[in-house]
Amino acid sequence: MRTKIGLKALAISIALVIAASSVAVYSATDVEKGISEGGGNGVIALVTPPFIGVAGASPVDVAAQRAGTTYLKEEAGMSAYTNVGEAIDIEKVKTVFRTIEYETSEYIIGSVPLPDYEETDDVHVYVHTDGWVVTYYLKEEVVAKMLDWNDYTTDEKITGTKLEDGVSVVCNAAGVPIRELKYYDFRYPNAEKLMIIADAQWTEGTDTFNIKLPGEFVFYDRSYSHYAYDSKVSTLKIDENEISSIGCDDYSVTHYGPLSPTQLSLDTFHTVSLWHDERDPHPRYTGEAFDAIVLVYREA
Numbered sequence: 607m608r609t610k611i612g613l614k615a616l617a618i619s620i621a622l623v624i625a626a627s628s629v630a631v632y633s634a635t636d637v638e639k640g641i642s643e644g645g646g647n648g649v650i651a652l653v654t655p656p657f658i659g660v661a662g663a664s665p666v667d668v669a670a671q672r673a674g675t676t677y678l679k680e681e682a683g684m685s686a687y688t689n690v691g692e693a694i695d696i697e698k699v700k701t702v703f704r705t706i707e708y709e710t711s712e713y714i715i716g717s718v719p720l721p722d723y724e725e726t727d728d729v730h731v732y733v734h735t736d737g738w739v740v741t742y743y744l745k746e747e748v749v750a751k752m753l754d755w756n757d758y759t760t761d762e763k764i765t766g767t768k769l770e771d772g773v774s775v776v777c778n779a780a781g782v783p784i785r786e787l788k789y790y791d792f793r794y795p796n797a798e799k800l801m802i803i804a805d806a807q808w809t810e811g812t813d814t815f816n817i818k819l820p821g822e823f824v825f826y827d828r829s830y831s832h833y834a835y836d837s838k839v840s841t842l843k844i845d846e847n848e849i850s851s852i853g854c855d856d857y858s859v860t861h862y863g864p865l866s867p868t869q870l871s872l873d874t875f876h877t878v879s880l881w882h883d884e885r886d887p888h889p890r891y892t893g894e895a896f897d898a899i900v901l902v903y904r905e906a
Contacts, residue, residue: 648764648801648804649799649800649802650801650802651789651798651799652789652791652794652797652798652799652800653788653789653790654790655675655687655740655788655790657675657738658675658678658679658792677708677715677732678732678740678742678792679792681730681745682730682740682742682743682744682792683742683743683744683745683746683747683749683791683792684742684743684749684752684789684791684800684902685740685742685789685790685791686767686769686770686772686773686787686789687738687739687787687788687790688738688739688777688786688788689736689737689738689739689785689786690739690777690782690783690784691737691785692737693735693736693737694733694734694736694737694780694782695780696709696711696713696714696733696735698779699733699776699779699780701779702718702775703716703718703731704717704718704728705717711735712734712736713732713733713734713735714731714732715730715731715732715733716730716731717729717730718730718731718741718772720771720775721771721775722756727768729741729742729743729769729771729772730742730743731776733780737782739776739777739784741769741770741772741773742769742792743769745793748827748829748862748863748900749791749800749827749829750831750862750898750900751768751862752767752768752769752900753767753804753831753862753898753900754766754770754771755858755860755896758806758896764898769789770787791826791902793827794826794827794902796824796826796904797826797827797902798903799901799902799903799904800900800902801900801901801903802898802899802900803815803817803898803899803900803901804896805878805880805896805898806880806894806895806896807880807881807882807894807895807896808892809882809884809892810882810883810884811881811882812879812880812882813879813880814877814878814879815878816877816878817870817876817878817899818873818874818875818876819870819871819872819873819874819901821873822905822906823872823904823905823906824903824904824906825867825902825903826904827864827902828865828867828869828870828900828901829862829863829865829900830842830849830850830862830865830897830898830899830900831860831861831896831897831898831900832849832850832861832862832880832896832897833852833858833859833860833861833895833896833897834852834853834854834858834859834882834894834895834896835854835857835858835859835893835895836856836857836858836884837852837853837854837882837883837884837894837895838853838883838884839851839853839881839883840852840853840880840881840882840883840895841880841881842861842878842880842897843878843879844869844870844877844878844879845877846877846879849863849869850863852895878897878899880895880896880897882894882895
């Protein structure tokens, strides 16, 4: 059972840049709330991995490109990656894979389970002996699937993602550190940023924030994540249109899915509202509900 005290904390944080609610992409009518009372958002730069063939790639990176990374281009969506700066023993990391799809003397590709998550949340992983570790969800899956609500703290800061969790699992098995974790979406090579706008309702009631997507930006992907624990009913709406509804009794449920350009159109303020109805209020053990809008975009 989850409580509001002692939420899981990652040993290694991706150090999201948590911005005030007045940042360019996210505009709130209640700007002074900042991130402490709702509408908290994080911006992550999307950086092209050198091993997929960018100009000026080093010989080592080109070698990695020849060894299995074409597969990433074909099937990967949002990803997190690192080069640990030392050789990785494939035999060590194999122990944490649930399934292995491809394996050579140089690299391995498969799926890795995450602590506290079902098999459907397994991350896909590419590991190269040269030190590359890449975790990703498939290109058919929405970006919002990467959110790890177990690491959403009571001060409403996102401290990790499932993709980072996967990198941590692999690096721990290999006995190597995570160095300079970066993100990239293989579907959108021109995308520059990933923005996560998150909100929470810790007690019964409704919380809202307003969001406006500037028309001069290019948005490649819009998606949502909606989490509820021990909630009689929790709903996520955009402009009074229901996007997701959850009912759960002493367990948690997460919904995520795409948002269309109509649901979240440009140059218009949209109101995102999160309703949570406590199932059985208790001074220590109470339900909660979270939501997030996730954007992949480029500032034109």
